[in-house]
Amino acid sequence: MRSLLLCVMLVFISAGFLKGQTLSFDQYKSKYPDKQAVMILKKEVVTITLDKYDSLDITLDYYSEMLHLGERTEGLAESSVSFSDFIILKELEAKTLVPYKDTYKPVKVTEFSTRNSSSSAIFFDDNKVKTFNYPGVQPGAKTILNYTQKFKEPHLLVPYYFNFYVPVTESEITIMVDKRVKLGYKVFNNNPKIKFSESVKGNFVIYKWSVKEAPEYVSESKAPSLSYSEPHIVYYIQEFKGKKRSEVMLRDVKDLYRWYYSLAIKNQKPIGDELKSLVDSLVQGVTSEKEKAKKIFYWVQNHVKYVAFEEGYGGFIPRDANLVCDRRFGDCKDMANLLVKMLNSAGLKAYHVWIGTRDIPYSYADIPSANVDNHMIAAVKLEDGYVFLDATGKYTTMDIPTAMIQGKEALIGIDADRFEIVKVPVVDADKNIFLDSTFCRIENKMLKGNGSYRLTGYNKTDYSYIINYAKNEDLKDVIKDVCTKGNNKFTLINYDIQNLNEKEKPLIINYEFTLDDYIKINANELYINLNLDKSFEKDKIDTLKRKLPYERDHKYTKKDIVIFEIPKGYSVDYLPASIHEKNNFFEVEITYKIEKSKIIYNKKITVSTLMLEKKDFNEWNKIVSKIAQAYREVVVLKQK
Amino acid sequence: MIRSIFIFFALLIINAYSTLSAEPEKYDWMQDRKKFTITAADEKKPVIILQDKRVMEYVIEDFDGRKALVVYRTHHKIILVNTDESIEKFNKVFVQTDGPNSIVSIKARSINKNGKVVNLDKNSFKELENVEGIGAFKIFAIEGLEPESEIEYIYTVKKKVSGFYGREYYQSQYPVWNASFDLISPEHLEFEVKGYNGLPDLADTIYNEKRYVSFKVDSIPAAVEEEYAVYDANLKRLDYKLSYNTSQGRVRMQTWAEAAQNIFNNVCVFSKKTEIPKIKKLCKAQKFYTLADDEAKIKAVENYIKTNFEIKQGSSADYVMLDKVISNKYANETGILRLFEAIYTELNIDHRLVLTSSRDDAKFDGKFETYRYLEQSMLYFPASNKYLAPDQMEYRYGMVPFYWTNNEGLFIKRVTIGEAETSVSEVKFIPPLPSHSSIDNIYATINFSPDFEAAVVNARREIGGYNAVNFQPVYSRLDAEKKTMLNDQLMDFISKDAEITNISVENTDPNQSPIEKPFIIKGDIKVTTLIEKAGNKYFFKVGDVIGKQSELYSDKKRVNPVENDFNRVYIRQIKVKIPQGYTVKNLDDLKKDVTFDQDGKKTMGFVSTYKVQGDMIIVDINEYYNQIDVSLNRFEEFRKVINAAADFNKIVLILEKTN
Structure with missing residues (x-):
């Protein structure tokens, strides 16, 4: 009796837990009640071998199977596969298994449309996509995709992400590497659920990573890019030893640098006469090296526009400096190369710099591959050290880098063999000041006065974009939006902008305004809330919901000073208390003072972090609450 | 909307007139021209479109051994860019083509404030085969630009004619100086061109067996975008359409009555063999026949179709013929309209087919008969005075997209005379909801x-x-x-x-x-x-x-x-x-x-x-x-x-x- 029961139990257990056994539609539906679809299997097999010429042959086979659960999954019915000059699409097959009685009817996709891949940043490249629609998508349908890609440029391989936009039941990547080839790899955001195995089979070393129940991507606003939080593998080829020849590819950052140098720098044409005389005219009469660098940098910033042509190696090789100058446009590498040539021509030590923007979490020590960088700038060595020059940022001064590369590693190319890795500084909050000083009084029940904005650092850069990109007729509207405070009955009477085109001076906006329906009068009392600007009032982070850090472009200091003229015949009946709160990354101070016939309101808020981690959310919210509380305070004036 | 009608037209025009047209006119820019005179006030404007010249020439020519009607479209544009930001807006140009062979000629250059000219090399014009599913484009970046430069490009694209009507907007957010339009056709093809929102009326002349309809204006102010106003519909524009093919006599073409009949034939006529039986079967299965009254039937049919069918883009017959539509459960916009039409006709519910424009794009003009105004379709039920939007899956009986209302439209009614089915039409106002x-x-x-x-x-x-x-x-x-x-x-x-x-x-x-x-x-x-x-x-x-x-x-x-x-x-x-x-x-x-x-x-x-x-x-x-x-x-x-x-x-x- 007992043994029979045990037998039966074992049968039940093994039936339910058979390896690779998928669940039924209803089981998936109850497991993922709110999801439109689940990917049952997502699998990549990468094969790296040497052909008969001892050249690397790299293919990737992709297979995925998605089960549609929800009613309207039209969005998931559209799909695409990308390819380019470097990544050739060899085979592509897609089909829907449409539920039919107890089984499925396969319906193949027959119409594939080839489209140019469009990106707002790139004008022209060789990236294309094959797009198609899965037919007959409905709850219970399975859409199956498989394709094979060939990688023509072995230095450029694509990382594997375990997760996807829907939950993945089984996610795996297998890399089969010819024994003669040495593979390098690193897993980012690893977790104990990811299983790894390494084995040898015939002529191949087989690496396999797999994970069950991979969750969907977590995507939140103002969070760092997915590569910071999502588990993925970056792999690369270190070297290989064929029958007749061997090649070193990417063992370490030295190898990466040498490859970059041979592509991008080695064959650059020298500076021509026209460009040389331009440089001479720019630095004429200038003796200090710093000033020379400034003249040249600001010229490129002002005169060369960003237009990116990135076909094939065009994505890696800067165009000839002389051509870029004639055309008056180029991409980041073109501008960097132009800068280096021009600075060198003026006798300065200038170098090409490969760098990753803050979107990329890796350092060159993590992985020696092109995945670490996506940008090129120039560096000039002056008395105090390296100054980084990113001409793609239109308004940044020479002493601050573009916000997107703060804190990143710069791979500085000194010559064919030598390079240096130097960290780009993060600009302090006190260099990015946003100051608004307002002088106001009451006239005809309205608040009237004038104010002055003084913006430095990235604040100046940000507002330079806003002002310069306003359509001419709308400039007054744009300035009004900048100056509006109190409520939306703020009227801008007139304004004047100073130093918009003087890069090194703070941006100044002087304005005259009226503010209607803001102060309240009742009997012999007058009420005014001097917190005209309410920044941060509603910036609490939902600690229950938010999972990812909160990223800012830059650190900054906001200062608001309001000098309010107490109307004749009134005196202060109630003045709010001052507050001062601070922690490691956030500080607020609001003070109220009476000086003769004026009330002086002084507010200073400092944010001194680029990335607010989850562990600091509560601390952040505490100060936001204090700020919101302080903003509710109203000054009461009573008639004497 | 309904494209198949136009192939019919094209054949009519070509067969009737066997002689090939004269060569199309050729255009070029002035090799060494003076820069435009700019005042100090002009310099303050970020952008001025100094010239916007458009020419469309209809030509009958040999195409793969057969005669075909093609249209040569020339655009010659000169733009003054006074600021860095306007350089960035205009330095990349995208020209829509019919594929790489359809570009007859293309040139581009910049002239800076000192008169230095930088011509664009042939290799700098790149091809994009398919952008976002829209089609082929020729793209290029203008070289040598500085503030106060003039951008100039001129191109001619040849396309097979797909419609005998069109629209050209001449106003944008930037002021325009010299604007011109020329529509050239073989003498026997008479086009009518109407200007809107202040564009001048157009004169037509005949010269050397060609007919020219032209306008030229030396100043068009920048359009003003305002809240609580439509934008496109208020822009200065012109609409054109083919009205007469004098080789066929003086019968007016593309009238509302003709459009109504063509649309009727495409939408309201069904195959007795393959489609009607399927419709009857569907109505029986869904118990439409036995519902209480017409309104109950109208709603039930709409709910059924909008819950179970999907609209897909595509022109294959599978998306239009109702036997396929019913079994596949998807259709294109015309197919869905036909499905509604077939069922309501089968159920004997009195209704009209209504075609109109979207008034934010252009207000329907009953006096200018062109297919360009017949882009949105609805059904109207006189008994209840209510409208229904067949291809708008979120809307239900009584409510149609608001831009289709407060606008006139073409109302088409089915008329049965013995065995024959035909249409009558009228232009009427579509009121807005209260x-x-x-x-x-x-x-x-x-x-x-x-x-x-x-x-x-x-x-x-x-x-x-x-x-x-x-x-x-x-x-x-x-x-x-x-x-x-x-x-x-x-x-x-x-x-x-x-x-x-x-x-x-x-x-x-x-x-x-x-x-x-x-x-x-x-x-x-x-x-x-x-x-x-x-x-x-x-x-x-x-x-x-x-x-x-x-x-x-x-x-x-x-x-x-x-x-x-x-x-x-x-x-x-x-x-x-x-x-x-x-x-x-x-x-x-x-x-x-x-x-x-x-x-x-x-x-x-x-x-x-x-x-x-x-x-x-x-x-x-x-x-x-x-x-x-x-x-x-x-x-x-x-x-x-x-x-x-x-x-x-x-x-x-x-x-x-x-x-």
Whole structure:
């Protein structure tokens, strides 16, 4: 009796837990009640071998199977596969298994449309996509995709992400590497659920990573890019030893640098006469090296526009400096190369710099591959050290880098063999000041006065974009939006902008305004809330919901000073208390003072972090609450 | 819409006239030309379009051994870019083509302020085969640009003719100096060209066996984008159409009657063999025949189709022929329209097919007969005076997209004469829905926490008609996370940082029209930022309770008349419980009365009143807009009503301790 029961139990257990056994539609539906679809299997097999010429042959086979659960999954019915000059699409097959009685009817996709891949940043490249629609998508349908890609440029391989936009039941990547080839790899955001195995089979070393129940991507606003939080593998080829020849590819950052140098720098044409005389005219009469660098940098910033042509190696090789100058446009590498040539021509030590923007979490020590960088700038060595020059940022001064590369590693190319890795500084909050000083009084029940904005650092850069990109007729509207405070009955009477085109001076906006329906009068009392600007009032982070850090472009200091003229015949009946709160990354101070016939309101808020981690959310919210509380305070004036 | 008709036309024109046309005219830019004279005032403008010359020449020529009608389209543009930012806007050019072989010629250059010319090398013109599914493009980046440079490019593209009508917009956000249009055709093809919004009428002349319709203007001001106005429909533009093929006599082409008949043949005629039997079978299976009355049938058919069928893009017969459509459960827009048409005809429900334009694009002009105005399709039921939009899956009987209303349209009626089926048509007005169809009402009861730290608002929001059509019909299909996001969005009208709890919603049946039952959402909203304080005085920002209102405070001179999207009404009732021991000092601030009428009818208004009942202050607001079009000379009335609502936002009740 007992043994029979045990037998039966074992049968039940093994039936339910058979390896690779998928669940039924209803089981998936109850497991993922709110999801439109689940990917049952997502699998990549990468094969790296040497052909008969001892050249690397790299293919990737992709297979995925998605089960549609929800009613309207039209969005998931559209799909695409990308390819380019470097990544050739060899085979592509897609089909829907449409539920039919107890089984499925396969319906193949027959119409594939080839489209140019469009990106707002790139004008022209060789990236294309094959797009198609899965037919007959409905709850219970399975859409199956498989394709094979060939990688023509072995230095450029694509990382594997375990997760996807829907939950993945089984996610795996297998890399089969010819024994003669040495593979390098690193897993980012690893977790104990990811299983790894390494084995040898015939002529191949087989690496396999797999994970069950991979969750969907977590995507939140103002969070760092997915590569910071999502588990993925970056792999690369270190070297290989064929029958007749061997090649070193990417063992370490030295190898990466040498490859970059041979592509991008080695064959650059020298500076021509026209460009040389331009440089001479720019630095004429200038003796200090710093000033020379400034003249040249600001010229490129002002005169060369960003237009990116990135076909094939065009994505890696800067165009000839002389051509870029004639055309008056180029991409980041073109501008960097132009800068280096021009600075060198003026006798300065200038170098090409490969760098990753803050979107990329890796350092060159993590992985020696092109995945670490996506940008090129120039560096000039002056008395105090390296100054980084990113001409793609239109308004940044020479002493601050573009916000997107703060804190990143710069791979500085000194010559064919030598390079240096130097960290780009993060600009302090006190260099990015946003100051608004307002002088106001009451006239005809309205608040009237004038104010002055003084913006430095990235604040100046940000507002330079806003002002310069306003359509001419709308400039007054744009300035009004900048100056509006109190409520939306703020009227801008007139304004004047100073130093918009003087890069090194703070941006100044002087304005005259009226503010209607803001102060309240009742009997012999007058009420005014001097917190005209309410920044941060509603910036609490939902600690229950938010999972990812909160990223800012830059650190900054906001200062608001309001000098309010107490109307004749009134005196202060109630003045709010001052507050001062601070922690490691956030500080607020609001003070109220009476000086003769004026009330002086002084507010200073400092944010001194680029990335607010989850562990600091509560601390952040505490100060936001204090700020919101302080903003509710109203000054009461009573008639004497 | 219905493209197959045009192939029919093209054949007619070519077969009738066997001689090939003369060579198309060739255009070039001036090799060494002087720069345009720019004044100091001009220099302040970021962009001036110095020249916008467009030519369309219809030519009959040899195409793969057969005669074909093709059109050569030439565009010669010169743009002055005065700022860095305008250089960036204009330095990349995209020209739509019919593929790489359709470009007859293309050139580009820049001329800087010193007269230096930089020509674009042939290799700098790149091909894109398929951009976003739109088609092929030729793209290039202009070289050598600096502030005050002139960009110049000229190209001619040859395309097979796909329609004998078209539209050219001549106005944009930038001022234009020399604008011109030439439509050239073989003498026997007579085109009519009409200018709108101030473009001049066009003259036509015959010269050397070619017919020329042209216009030339030396200044077109920049268009002004304004709130509460349509943009494209107000732009200066011209529409053109082929009206006569004199080789066929003096019969007018592309009349409304002809268009109606063509559309009728495409949409309202079904195969007795393959389609009608399937329709009958469907009606029987879905029990349409036995429903109580016509309205019940209309609704049941619409609910059935819009729940079970999907609209796909594509022109294959499978998307149009009803036997395939019924078995596949998908169709293109024409197919869906045919499905509705077939079923309502089978059920003997009297209806009309209505074709119109979207009035934000261009108002329907009954006097200019062109297919360009027949882009949106609807069904009209005379018995109930209601409309239905077959290809708008979220809409239901009685409601069609608002831009199709307050507009005229072509009404097509099926007429049976013996065995023959044909159509009659007329141009009629499609009225907009009244304001009570589109509500956005708020009923709020407010209590203050004991220490005045927070205001707790128990709110009910009722959103109906056009206000709800974007989310009410799809609400039930959203997953939990998206539902929560939407609920928060609908309830955070008081303050984005409010704590929202106890949410419940009603009326989420996708088959129910938003004009029949509004979407109702209820919940508790806790806000800390609504109360300001000063010692023992509290200031309650009651105005914020109705949500942030749009405003027209700017005193910039208005250029366009007002054109509202739809008529609407906002009813707000706010009940505020005054805590014991406190009084409100300024209740009269709550009173507002700004109303206007025209010809004895209320056109728009904002009225707020209050009453006190014990410790409750009850505020009642009625804001309404009953007129789609408000003329320019009545703009101030409209502005005052909008601003009355915006002013209400500023109302603060002063609470003082009663001594």
